[in-house]
């Protein structure tokens with residue numbers, strides 16, 4: 001049975017506040033690997049390095065675009081190695097949150113602390129078409145063993161022997177495998193995935209789920225996984241959050257026996273709870 005957890009965390013200071021230990025440190029971000037860009041630093045940022053025991057620690061995060069408040073005093077803590085799925089209606093601010101945590105959006109108020117090393121995987125693999133697979137994976141890596149690490153990462157995602165292939169020769173699923181290899185070769189403490197399997201067919205998706213689970217067991221990053229697919233969230237995550245009106249309206253531990261099966265009554269109960277929270281429980285059965 002899924003346990004419903006509602007956290008009552010104290011909202012910390014806003015950016016620029018002077019209270020020791022809680023204000024946002026405006027350091028630059030480095031170590032974020034996104035679509036072949038190994039360094040996301042630049043300008044001031046509201047993302048500071050890892051704080052305490054958490055891979056992510058956010059308090060009172062607010063992000064508005066003009067009059068539209070997208071994130072409205074949001075709190076979030078993610079433990080090292082924890083796999084957290086983020087659900088929310090379209091436009092609820094899931095990608096905005098990942099952009100802030102990745103260090104790509106600095107126009108925020110609140111306390112935002114994230115692991116120093118973090119990688120992001122998007123729905124599109126975003127490989128550099130003029131580079132072969134190995135240099136795509138090792139882009140930005142330093143050290144004499146970069147090539148070796150890149151080859152090992154490609155082997156881990158089942159693409160051994162494809163090091164010299166060009167991105168254009170890959171299927172969608174293979175390209176996402178390379179994106180995962182590129183993200184994990186840096187051994188990030190925090191791995192963020194924004195609908196990474198959203199463009200893949202159902203069978204490829206199932207294989208990617210198994211691959212991601214294997215990779216996470218081996219590397220143990222904290223994971224923030226954005227998806228629209230409730231079943232995917234329940235299959236993969238330790239915990240599922242629903243973003244509604246700028247905050248998490250539901251924070252629920254996934255207590256479904258492994259291997260998780262959609263036919264398990266506990267799976268079904270959690271699906272019902274999440275669909276209700278997303279406001280889609282009144283749709284006909286066939287649309288679920």
Ligand SMILES: Nc1ncnc2c1ncn2[C@@H]1O[C@H](COP(=O)(O)OP(=O)(O)OP(=O)(O)O)[C@@H](O)[C@H]1O
Pocket residue numbers: 065070088089090091092093094095096097
């Ligand atoms: N750079 C921007 N300028 C203006 N508005 C923006 C910008 N980025 C995001 N928004 C708005 O913020 C809201 C949240 O967008 P976001 O992409 O984070 O939602 P989402 O939950 O990821 O949506 P989806 O599930 O459809 O991908 C949307 O209304 C969007 O139009």
